[in-house]
Amino acid sequence: MIDLRSDTITQPSDEMRDAISHAIVGDDVYHDDPTVNALESMVADLLGKEAAMYVPTGTMSNQIAVRMHTQPGDSIVLEASAHIGSHEMGGVAHHSGVTLKRIAGTRGVFTAADVRATVPVPHPSLPAYLYEPHTLLCVENTHNEAGGTVWSLEETHAVTAAARDLAMATHLDGARLWNTSAATETSIDQYAAPFDTVSVCFSKGLGAPVGSALVGDTDFIEEARRFKQMFGGGMRQSGLLAAGAIYALENNRERLVDDHANALAFARFVSEIEGVTVDLDVVHTNIVYFNVNDPGQVVDSCLERGLAMLTLGTTSIRAVFHLGITPQDSRNAAAIVADAIGDR
Ligand SMILES: Cc1ncc(COP(=O)(O)O)c(C=O)c1O
Structure with a gap:
């Protein structure tokens, strides 16, 4: 069988299984798992951010990011077929109480002008309390439903600058940001830099069996650990899984x-x-x-x-x-x- 359903169907190689079986583990809920801690430092370094938090799935990582960046009643701005809005089971409405403002992009990409046209600007005739606060911009790179398409650095910088002007936080769903970096021969931290937070997955093209990471400032990630626990993502000897992710980062990126x-x-x-x-x-x-x-x-x-x-x-x-x-x-x-x- 040639299985092209997804890049999530990969099997761990013998070498990856070997790395997994030799992982030194502890209880990650107490931050005692040296392999998870090593993975978190490695990912934060690679992405040029202060801290990272290992979570079971990309969905959980995105959901925690939205929960952290917003308050119930807010609106988030994202592309029309973005994974966060289309394939996370309405999680952002359920977990965060937010509504979606979807921008129909071209090959998954939208512009700063699209962001400005979507976010209402208060005016004395229409006061701010008549609009839900638009507090978060989400970008997906590569964009899955648009065909694994790449946002360029320029496109990314343009929309994040517009978001900052509008006092919005920015989150990057970088489930396949490794592919963006490989395709453009550009270091991954450059794609992460314009965003407050980034989610990356190890279980897609990198070929690890389980896991994703949410990356951002130290204070943000420390607070986000509360929601990881709340959403049921506190894992114990998860170094076994993190070892597969470390192996994947070291061997499967190129x-x-x-x-x-x-x-x-x-x-x-x-x-x-x-x-x-x-x-x-x-x-x-x-x-x-x-x-x-x-x-x-x-x-x-x-x-x-x-x-x-x-x-x-x-x-x-x-x-x-x-x-x-x-x-x-x-x-x-x-x-x-x-x-x-x-x-x-
Ligand atoms: C762009 C994107 N974001 C997030 C996810 C969610 O990842 P997970 O399946 O680990 O929850 C996926 C899954 O395919 C995805 O394609």
Whole structure:
């Protein structure tokens, strides 16, 4: 089976399992786990922030960030198909009591002008108490549903500067920020710098089995630990999991560009199949969306032939490339798509 459903389906290698089995552990709820503490320092350093907090999932990391940055009744500004607004089960409404102001971006990216047009500016004729406070701007880089697309540093700086002018905090959902950094050959701290807080995941392209980190100032992260506990994220000997993340950071970052090359090769192959459209300009990293008439049927036919992918909406299919996929798998996957479509 060639499994392109997600970059979260990776299996730990023997070397990663070895690192996990030898991890020195303690009770992380008491900050006694040396491996978790080492991971947190490593991630804070890499991202150029003061502190980091290891959490079980990217969803929890984002949810804690929103809870920390907002008060019930506030509004948060984010892209229309951002993970925080579309795939976290309404968590921000439930946990933080906030509403969403969604901006329809172009390939997942919006502009400073979009932010200014979305955030109401009080005027004597319309006093501030008639608007919910817009207190947080969220950006997703790479942007998953837009196709693993990259926000450039310039685009990022423009919207965060606008947010600061509007007295808003800024949070980056960087679940795949490692891919952004690899694709642009730019150190990851540069992408983190304009944001107050950043969430990164180890369980996506990096190939660790579990975990994410929320990164920011020391005071912010210390306070955020209260919500980690409240949301049920206090783990005990989680150094076993953190060891997989450390191994992934040390060994699997440089190879992310291989996933990007495999994704682009696959996208080029399928773009030549009759009945398939794919915008090659948005294949920036490890995710490919391509359009067909009946995605459900194509996905089913591909599955029968040994290729797993996901449908998205009424016309799209998603294929995600990761460390379990070779260049030959990419070619074989495209041949299976051609076969499945030709056979309909
Ligand atoms: C952009 C983005 N943010 C956050 C998450 C949530 O991560 P997790 O599955 O670890 O909760 C995902 C998951 O795929 C994602 O794609």
